[in-house]
Each structure stands twice: as structure tokens, then as C-alpha cells.
Amino acid sequence: MKKLVLGLAAATALAFAGGAQAQGYPTKPITMIVPFAAGGPTDIIARIVADNMSKTLGQQIVIENVAGAGGTTGITRAVTAAPDGYTIAMGHLGTFSAAPATYPGLKYDPINGMQTIGLAGGTPILIVARKSFEPKDLKEFVAYVKANTDKVNEAHAGLGSVSWTTCTLLKGILGTPKINAVAYRGTGPALNDLVSGQVDFMCDQIVSVAEQVRANTIKAYAIASAQRSPALPDVPTTKEAGLPDYQIEAWNGIAGPKGMPKEAVDKLVDALNKALNDEGTKKRLLDLGTVLPTAEERTPAGFAALIKRDADKLTPALSAAPKQ
Amino acid sequence: MSLNQIERAQGLRIRSTQDFAGGLFMILLAIGAYVFSWELPAGTLRQLGPGMLPKAFAAICGLLGLMLSLSALRYHGEKLAGWSWRGIFFALGGACLFGLTIRGFEFGPIRVPALGLMVAGPLLIFFSGLAADDRKLPELLIFAVAMSAACILLFKYALSLPIPLAPWLLGI
Amino acid sequence: MMETISHLSLGFGVALTLKNIALCFAGCLVGTLIGVLPGVGPIATISILLPITFGLDPTGALIMLAGIYYGAQYGGSTTAILVNIPGEATSVVTTLDGHQMAKQGRAGIALGIAAIGSFFAGCVATLIIAALGAPLTKMALLFGPAEYFSLMVMGLCFAVVLARGSILKAFCMIMLGLLFSTVGTDLETGQERLTFGVASLSDGIDFSVLAMGVFGFAEVLRNLENPEARDVVKAKIGRLLPGWEDIKQAAAPVLRGTFVGGILGILPGNGAVLGPFASYTMEKKIARDPSRFGKGAIEGVAGPESANNAGAQTAFIPLLTLGIPPNAVMALMVGAMTIHGIIPGPQVMTRNPELFWGMVASMWIGNLMLLVINLPLVGMWVKLLQVPYRLMFPAILIFCCIGIYSVNNQPLDVAFTALFGLFGYLLIKLGFEPAPMLLGFVLGKLMEEKLRQALIISRGSFYTFIDYQERPISLALLIVAVLVLAIALLPAISKKREEVFTE
Numbered sequence: 001m002k003k004l005v006l007g008l009a010a011a012t013a014l015a016f017a018g019g020a021q022a023q024g025y026p027t028k029p030i031t032m033i034v035p036f037a038a039g040g041p042t043d044i045i046a047r048i049v050a051d052n053m054s055k056t057l058g059q060q061i062v063i064e065n066v067a068g069a070g071g072t073t074g075i076t077r078a079v080t081a082a083p084d085g086y087t088i089a090m091g092h093l094g095t096f097s098a099a100p101a102t103y104p105g106l107k108y109d110p111i112n113g114m115q116t117i118g119l120a121g122g123t124p125i126l127i128v129a130r131k132s133f134e135p136k137d138l139k140e141f142v143a144y145v146k147a148n149t150d151k152v153n154e155a156h157a158g159l160g161s162v163s164w165t166t167c168t169l170l171k172g173i174l175g176t177p178k179i180n181a182v183a184y185r186g187t188g189p190a191l192n193d194l195v196s197g198q199v200d201f202m203c204d205q206i207v208s209v210a211e212q213v214r215a216n217t218i219k220a221y222a223i224a225s226a227q228r229s230p231a232l233p234d235v236p237t238t239k240e241a242g243l244p245d246y247q248i249e250a251w252n253g254i255a256g257p258k259g260m261p262k263e264a265v266d267k268l269v270d271a272l273n274k275a276l277n278d279e280g281t282k283k284r285l286l287d288l289g290t291v292l293p294t295a296e297e298r299t300p301a302g303f304a305a306l307i308k309r310d311a312d313k314l315t316p317a318l319s320a321a322p323k324q
Numbered sequence: 325m326s327l328n329q330i331e332r333a334q335g336l337r338i339r340s341t342q343d344f345a346g347g348l349f350m351i352l353l354a355i356g357a358y359v360f361s362w363e364l365p366a367g368t369l370r371q372l373g374p375g376m377l378p379k380a381f382a383a384i385c386g387l388l389g390l391m392l393s394l395s396a397l398r399y400h401g402e403k404l405a406g407w408s409w410r411g412i413f414f415a416l417g418g419a420c421l422f423g424l425t426i427r428g429f430e431f432g433p434i435r436v437p438a439l440g441l442m443v444a445g446p447l448l449i450f451f452s453g454l455a456a457d458d459r460k461l462p463e464l465l466i467f468a469v470a471m472s473a474a475c476i477l478l479f480k481y482a483l484s485l486p487i488p489l490a491p492w493l494l495g496i
Numbered sequence: 497m498m499e500t501i502s503h504l505s506l507g508f509g510v511a512l513t514l515k516n517i518a519l520c521f522a523g524c525l526v527g528t529l530i531g532v533l534p535g536v537g538p539i540a541t542i543s544i545l546l547p548i549t550f551g552l553d554p555t556g557a558l559i560m561l562a563g564i565y566y567g568a569q570y571g572g573s574t575t576a577i578l579v580n581i582p583g584e585a586t587s588v589v590t591t592l593d594g595h596q597m598a599k600q601g602r603a604g605i606a607l608g609i610a611a612i613g614s615f616f617a618g619c620v621a622t623l624i625i626a627a628l629g630a631p632l633t634k635m636a637l638l639f640g641p642a643e644y645f646s647l648m649v650m651g652l653c654f655a656v657v658l659a660r661g662s663i664l665k666a667f668c669m670i671m672l673g674l675l676f677s678t679v680g681t682d683l684e685t686g687q688e689r690l691t692f693g694v695a696s697l698s699d700g701i702d703f704s705v706l707a708m709g710v711f712g713f714a715e716v717l718r719n720l721e722n723p724e725a726r727d728v729v730k731a732k733i734g735r736l737l738p739g740w741e742d743i744k745q746a747a748a749p750v751l752r753g754t755f756v757g758g759i760l761g762i763l764p765g766n767g768a769v770l771g772p773f774a775s776y777t778m779e780k781k782i783a784r785d786p787s788r789f790g791k792g793a794i795e796g797v798a799g800p801e802s803a804n805n806a807g808a809q810t811a812f813i814p815l816l817t818l819g820i821p822p823n824a825v826m827a828l829m830v831g832a833m834t835i836h837g838i839i840p841g842p843q844v845m846t847r848n849p850e851l852f853w854g855m856v857a858s859m860w861i862g863n864l865m866l867l868v869i870n871l872p873l874v875g876m877w878v879k880l881l882q883v884p885y886r887l888m889f890p891a892i893l894i895f896c897c898i899g900i901y902s903v904n905n906q907p908l909d910v911a912f913t914a915l916f917g918l919f920g921y922l923l924i925k926l927g928f929e930p931a932p933m934l935l936g937f938v939l940g941k942l943m944e945e946k947l948r949q950a951l952i953i954s955r956g957s958f959y960t961f962i963d964y965q966e967r968p969i970s971l972a973l974l975i976v977a978v979l980v981l982a983i984a985l986l987p988a989i990s991k992k993r994e995e996v997f998t999e
Binding site for chain 3: 342343345346349350353354357360361364368369370371372373374375377378381382384385388389391392395401402404405407408410411412415416417418419420422423424426427429441445448449450452453455456458459460463464467468471472475479483484485486487
């Protein structure tokens with residue numbers, strides 16, 4: 001059997017050898033680990049960006065979905081892989097900034113233990129509520145929640161999810177960490193109960209809630225970004241609506257294991273930039289309600305600074321959250 | 325004296341070894357689950373804790389196991405049948421081999437390199453194929469190679485799934 | 497009524513272009529071929545095939561995806577019948593009588609009746625979506641956590657009826673399934689429960705790992721042990737397609753299954769999963785001779801399979817009208833739509849009418865394709881059973897291993913499946929039936945989630961489940977649950993008394 005296997009292997013090897021040794025990195029397909037199931041928001045952004053990056057790099061970027069433990073399983077695998085530039089990961093706010101405070105036994109250090117590549121896109125966060133919820137605007141909402149802390153119900157998509165992370169931050173800022181939190185398995189079911197009025201409010205990404213807001217089945221108080229979103233131009237920013245401290249975006253970015261060759265990092269940064277400047281890719285990302293990253297955020301250093309900034313912002317609220 | 329009365333007169337004894345063992349098995353599982361969820365807080369009614377349902381389910385499992393064992397003392401039923409260790413060893417062993425070799429494995433001092441589908445596939449088919457009592461080695465060898473080749477073509481090339489092929493040889 | 501017709505004609509105008517018919521056909525064919533591999537369930541099939549739709553225009557891509565979805569569903573039923581491996585929760589029931597029929601040399605008839613029943617259910621469900629999609633949405637919104645909890649309790653009571661033999665043992669399996677469902681990180685506090693520190697278990701036991709283990713691997717072990725049993729399958733291949741007698745026998749179950757499955761499919765909390773179980777319960781209860789069930793009764797295939805397909809289709813209603821995916825497969829469809837720039841929501845119907853109605857029309861075409869593709873294929877599938885078992889089981893194993901590996905790309909999952917295979921073998925030896933365990937497992941997760949949500953919202957009051965003023969639906973469901981349980985238990989208890997020492 002060995003002979004047969006070796007023969008088969010040799011034949012396949014020959015077929016690949018042709019293009020392989022012509023130039024430097026990359027000489028073989030690159031694996032991009034997406035730490036969530038196929039079809040989710042991070043997976044979609046990864047597939048759109050990787051599609052264009054593959055063209056620039058001249059090698060296929062293969063998406064590998066490794067789901068588990070709020071995305072930390074996949075990131076752990078990526079950042080502990082051989083630092084040869086052939087294993088990278090698309091993580092998000094949760095896996096890079098919030099994870100150390102959420103998961104005490106985390107096996108990687110997002111600040112010092114990995115090589116950042118760059119930010120792929122940000123997604124604004126909205127504070128939304130059931131249609132019949134009494135407060136009319138954000139100011140009333142803040143006052144109402146503070147006055148009725150034990151009456152209000154908040155929905156979130158499970159510990160470690162973007163909606164849990166951002167809502168915990170909101171509750172930290174409001175000084176009402178004890179609001180009843182109703183946990184759901186994913187954004188879909190949580191949204192369903194918000195639409196049907198079983199729960200009062202939640203925080204989530206614009207991609208998930210924009211259609212419902214437009215159809216007037218739920219209402220949006222504010223968007224937690226610096227600017228309004230073209231997808232929902234009528235929704236004020238938290239700054240305009242009177243809660244300037246609540247600034248948070250759910251972003252997705254690429255990183256790899258620490259110690260990757262400089263050539264690989266440079267080529268990946270370049271490919272990411274070209275993808276984000278490509279008209280087709282840009283349009284697909286903008287259609288999702290994504291905010292394109294600034295020039296600074298597209299560099300390894302800029303992305304690392306963003307991770308650090310958001311980690312500092314989230315850690316106090318997340319550490320104080322009732323868990324474990 | 326009717327048949328029923330004769331039976332009853334013989335008192336309690338294990339009348340169905342299968343049910344009796346099944347009951348014991350449930351009790352063991354329940355005790356295991358209860359012990360391992362011991363540390364988890366049960367919480368209050370207003371805010372159920374993570375330990376409430378595992379403990380409740382384990383308790384019910386144990387109770388049902390007890391009922392099953394007791395009923396085995398009263399009612400007749402199936403007897404326990406023998407095991408086939410060969411099937412377990414080869415078929416399940418083959419699957420484990422596949423899991424260990426497809427991407428490599430590291431557990432303490434044991435290290436298996438990532439061999440990829442090109443090795444793990446034939447290994448699984450050949451090893452598990454040994455479990456059949458009517459096995460024919462040459463046929464199995466050819467089948468192992470042909471089937472693996474078909475799987476590689478189907479999953480790796482036609483469907484482009486991210487399965488390692490032979491990282492030690494081809495780098496993919 | 498007029499409106500429905502004009503909508504449908506718009507839809508058929510879109511769907512009946514040569515290109516879209518070809519896409520629908522291709523999707524169904526590829527979906528069936530991949531979905532039929534043991535170990536590759538519908539979720540795996542759709543995620544594997546998702547990338548091939550990327551190059552198409554949105555309408556074409558969605559039509560093809562819908563085709564893949566039906567193909568994968570039907571492919572899953574084929575594996576359940578032929579090799580006794582359910583690819584997902586809804587085909588668990590099909591293994592009970594479907595595989596028994598295959599063992600009796602009636603595999604072709606089982607496959608045929610499944611295809612015909614599914615086609616009928618698909619046609620009815622398409623009409624329901626077209627005519628009643630919008631109003632039915634409101635029903636979905638009536639279900640809060642308390643109603644769902646009661647619905648799950650009712651589902652578990654149905655599971656008792658699945659028992660072949662001892663009801664006590666069926667209870668054991670349901671509770672064991674519930675116990676297994678609690679494994680994994682706690683949703684609210686993030687605490688690890690019964691995971692033994694294993695990373696693969698932190699998100700709980702994967703359905704495919706459990707199902708492939710206790711059904712697929714354990715079945716292989718069982719067959720290896722008694723060569724006579726497996727040779728029966730290849731010895732007899734009776735007629736390939738169902739005759740009039742079979743169709744007459746199956747007609748009423750198909751009708752009832754379509755009705756039950758269609759209704760449950762609309763509920764957004766994965767109500768579709770209950771459809772086949774409910775249908776099976778109903779058929780077994782109203783059958784003149786319930787003891788035939790589990791031994792190859794055609795009603796036990798026809799009813800649940802129709803319910804399965806009706807539910808699979810009406811599950812699109814919450815997605816298309818509310819934009820809320822009711823289960824994992826539909827969540828995947830949302831991802832696919834989003835990639836194509838369509839974000840499902842309440843306004844898809846008005847903003848993209850061609851897409852919406854084109855997709856509805858393509859559902860019917862997809863079901864027709866299934867019939868066209870599968871009736872000729874039945875012969876081929878049945879012939880596959882003639883492959884000597886010494887070669888068939890290694891092939892089953894490698895498909896299972898690759899399928900399980902590719903769900904999460906975690907090699908440890910394969911080892912876990914082997915472990916559950918051993919567990920399943922032990923269950924067989926101890927005379928336990930694994931089907932109720934799987935239902936307990938699927939419903940357990942949702943049940944715990946909904947119980948805790950309901951109690952948080954009601955601030956710890958159990959009254960919320962039987963509050964006849966605020967939550968009449970919840971109360972009604974619990975009453976049905978109690979009735980089902982009583983009907984199932986009473987004859988068993990009285991029969992047991994008579995039979996006590998007669999053996």
C-alpha cells in the first residue's frame with residue numbers, strides 16, 4: 001500500500017511543483033481561520049475580503065471555520081500555529097479585545113502574543129428597544145432604566161457575544177450592572193423576542209437590526225459611533241443624543257501568530273489594503289453596513305492600538321459583570 | 325397454584341440481566357453527572373444557576389435507573405448478550421486513527437505529525453476493514469487506496485474543503 | 497386570492513427562465529448527491545456548497561441554494577433509510593421504520609414514498625407560503641419563552657410514543673438526552689458544565705457527533721456482529737417503486753403529516769424539529785395495529801417525511817417575513833443572502849418582489865426536481881446496498897469521519913464520535929433505543945434556555961406557564977402534553993399488569 005500511496009503522492013506533488021518555486025511568499029494556499037460558523041457576520045466579511053486578497057497574493061486564501069467558546073478556540077489555534085505566514089485568522093472585538101476579561105483561562109494574549117495585520121471593517125452598534133417601550137429618546141431611556149432597574153429586561157445573544165459585550169459596557173456606563181439580562185442562543189431568537197415585545201431592549205450590530213428598524217418593528221435610540229450611518233440616517237449618534245461616553249464598534253480584523261516573517265506581514269497588509277480599495281469589494285462591504293477602516297487602522301500598529309484601546313475600555317465593565 | 329403465584333413465590337431475583345444492567349448503567353451515569361456538576365451553583369428560581377438542570381436531570385436519571393433495576397427483579401426480560409471486541413477495536417480504532425493523524429496530535433509526550441487525508445484516509449479504511457470476518461486483504465488494500473483517492477478528489481478538489489492533504493509532502 | 501395568483505405568476509415568470517430552472521436542477525442534484533453521503537447532514541452540505549453560489553446573481557443564487565437545501569434534506573432521508581444514519585434531528589424518526597423497510601427488501605418503496613410524500617407536502621407548503629405567509633407571521637410572534645418551554649415539554653411527551661418496547665426505558669433515554677444537552681458552557685454565566693476541560697465540549701456536544709456515534713458507528717458495530725442480519729438487506733430487493741396499495745396506505749398519513757409539519761414549521765424557535773415526531777406519534781396512536789410501528793410500517797415513513805418537508809418549507813416563513821432564522825439551516829441561508837447583498841427582513845417582500853416570489857415559485861419547482869431526480873435514482877441507491885458489507889462499512893466510516901471533521905475542522909470531534917459509537921453500542925446491548933435520546937438532546941438545549949428566560953422575565957414565578965389570562969397558549973400546550981402522556985401511559989400500565997408473569 002505504501003508504494004501506491006507514495007506514487008499517488010509523488011504524482012500530485014509534481015502537478016503542484018510547477019508554480020510553487022517561482023517566487024517568494026506565498027508559495028501555497030493560506031489558511032484563514034474564522035472562529036465562527038459559516039454564514040455568520042465575521043464569516044461573511046472574511047469571505048468577501050479573502051476573495052480579493054487571494055487575487056493580489058496569487059494564492060488561494062482558504063477559509064477554515066473553527067467554531068467554539070465564543071471564537072477563542074479558533075483564535076487559539078491560529079496564533080499558536082507555526083508563524084510561517086500560512087495560518088492567519090479573522091477575529092473581532094470579542095476575540096481580541098474582550099476575551100481576556102471574559103474568559104479567565106484564555107490561552108493567548110491579544111496585546112503581546114500575536115502579529116496584527118490590519119482592520120477589515122467596523123460595524124456600528126445600535127441601542128434598540130421594543131416598539132412599545134415607554135422612553136421616546138435616548139435621554140428618556142437613560143432616565144427610565146436608572147429609575148426602573150429591576151423592572152427592565154435586556155436581551156443578549158449569549159455570554160461573550162458582541163451584543164453581550166456591548167450591552168455590558170452600556171450597563172457599566174449607566175451604572176446599572178444589575179439589570180435583568182435574558183440570554184439567548186444567537187441574535188436571531190433575541191431579536192424575535194424583542195419584536196414580539198417579550199423583552200425591552202438590546203444592543204447589537206447594525207447588520208442584524210437595521211431591517212427591523214426600517215420596517216418599524218423595533219425602535220432605535222442611538223448609534224454608538226462618531227458618525228451617523230448611511231444605512232439608518234435618522235438614528236442619532238450617542239454623542240448627539242446625550243450619552244457621549246458610549247462609543248463602541250464591533251470590528252473585524254486579521255491577525256496571525258507572533259514571529260511571522262516580515263515579507264509575509266508586508267504582503268498580507270498590502271493585499272488587505274488593495275482589497276479594501278477595490279471598488280467591488282468596497283461596495284459589498286458597504287452594503288453590509290460596514291464602516292471602512294482608516295489608513296491608520298489598516299496597518300499592524302494601528303490595528304494593535306485599536307485592540308488595546310477597546311480592551312482598556314471594556315475590561316472594567318466586563319470584569320464586574322456577574323459571571324463565573 | 326397458578327403459574328403467577330409460583331413465580332411470585334420464588335421471591336426476588338434478577339429476572340432480566342439486560343434491564344438490571346441497564347438500570348445500574350443509568351445510576352452510574354447519574355452519579356457521575358451529579359458529582360461532576362457538584363460545584364455548579366443551582367441558583368434561585370428567579371435566576372436559575374448553571375447547576376440546576378444538570379443536577380435535576382441527573383437525579384431523575386438515577387431514579388429511573390433504580391426503577392429499571394427493581395423492575396428487572398420482578399419482570400422477565402432479555403438477557404445480556406456478549407460483546408464483539410473486534411468490531412470495537414478495529415472500526416472505532418480506525419476512526420480514532422483518522423482523528424489522530426489528519427492534523428497531527430500532541431498529548432504530553434506523544435506526538436503525531438499532521439499526516440493529512442492522503443495517509444489518514446487509507447489508514448482508516450484499511451484498519452477498520454480488518455474488523456469484518458470475511459475480509460480479503462488484497463481487495464481491502466486496493467479499496468483503501470481507491471476510496472481515499474475518490475474522497476480526495478471529491479472533498480478537496482470538487483468541493484474545496486480545507487482538509488489537509490499531506491502537509492509533510494506537499495505542504496497543503 | 498387574486499393577489500396570490502398575481503404574485504405567483506410573477507414568481508413563476510422569474511423562476512421559469514431556462515437559466516433559473518437549470519440552477520434549481522443543478523442545486524437539487526448536487527445537494528442530493530452530497531447530502532446522501534453518510535455523515536454529511538444538511539447543515540454540512542449547505543455550508544460546503546455555499547461558495548459555489550457566490551458567482552451568481554442574487555435571485556439565481558437563492559434559487560440554487562433553495563435547491564441545494566431540498567436536495568440535502570432528501571439526501572439525509574435517503575441515508576436514514578438505507579444505512580440508518582440520520583443526518584439531522586428531523587430524520588431521526590425516518591430511521592425507525594424506514595430502515596426496517598430497507599431490511600425487509602422494501603428500501604425502494606420507502607425511498608419512493610418519501611419522495612412522493614415530500615413532493616405533495618412541498619406543493620401544499622408552497623401554496624401556504626404564497627397565500628398565508630404574511631398573516632401567519634403573527635402566529636410566530638405569539639410565542640414567547642413560556643410558550644416555547646411548554647411546546648418543548650409537549651415534544652418530550654411525544655417522544656415517549658417513539659418507544660419500541662419498555663416505556664420506562666424510553667423515559668431513561670429521554671432524560672439521558674436532556675442530561676447530555678446540558679453539557680457545555682452555560683449561556684448566562686459562561687461556566688463550563690460537565691466539559692472535563694475539553695475544548696471540543698465547551699460549546700456542548702455537537703448533534704452530528706452524537707448522531708453519527710450512536711446511530712452510525714454503533715450500527716456498524718451491530719452489523720459486524722451478526723452477518724446474517726445485514727445479508728438480508730442485499731438478498732432481497734423487491735419492487736423498486738411503491739405500488740397502488742402502498743400509496744393508498746400512505747395517502748392519509750401524508751396529508752396529516754403535511755398539516756402537522758407545516759404548522760410546526762412556522763414557529764421560529766425550530767418548531768420544525770417537532771414535526772416528524774408529532775406526525776409519528778399521531779400515526780402510531782391512530783393506527784389499528786400500533787405494534788407494526790418500528791417494524792417497517794409505511795405510515796411511519798410517509799407521515800414523518802411529509803411533515804419534515806412541509807416544515808422545512810414553512811420554516812422559510814419567519815425568515816422571509818420577519819427576517820428571523822428559526823434554525824441553524826435557516827441561519828446559514830441568512831448568511832448566504834447577506835453575502836449576496838440581501839438582508840432578510842420584513843421588507844424583502846415589498847422591496848424585492850421578483851426575488852421573493854421567484855424564490856417561492858422555485859420552491860415548488862425544486863420539489864418537482866426532487867421527484868424527477870430521485871425516482872430514477874432510487875434504483876441506484878438500492879443497488880448500493882448490494883455492495884458487500886466488508887467494503888461498505890469502511891466507506892461509511894470514512895464519509896462520517898470527513899463529514900464530522902469538516903463541520904468544525906476539529907480532529908477531536910472524530911474521536912468523540914468514536915466514543916459515542918462505543919456508548920451507542922453499549923445502549924444496544926442494554927436494550928435501549930437511541931431515538932428518544934436524540935429528541936431529548938435536541939429539545940433539551942432549547943428547553944433550558946426558554947425555561948430560564950421565562951423565569952427571569954416572570955421574576956421566578958412558575959405561574960407564568962399556566963397563566964390562562966396572559967398565556968393561554970402555554971397552558972393549552974401543557975394540557976395537550978399531559979393528555980398525550982396519559983394516553984401513552986395508561987394502556988402500558990394496564991397491559992403490564994396482565995402480562996406480569998406470563999412469560
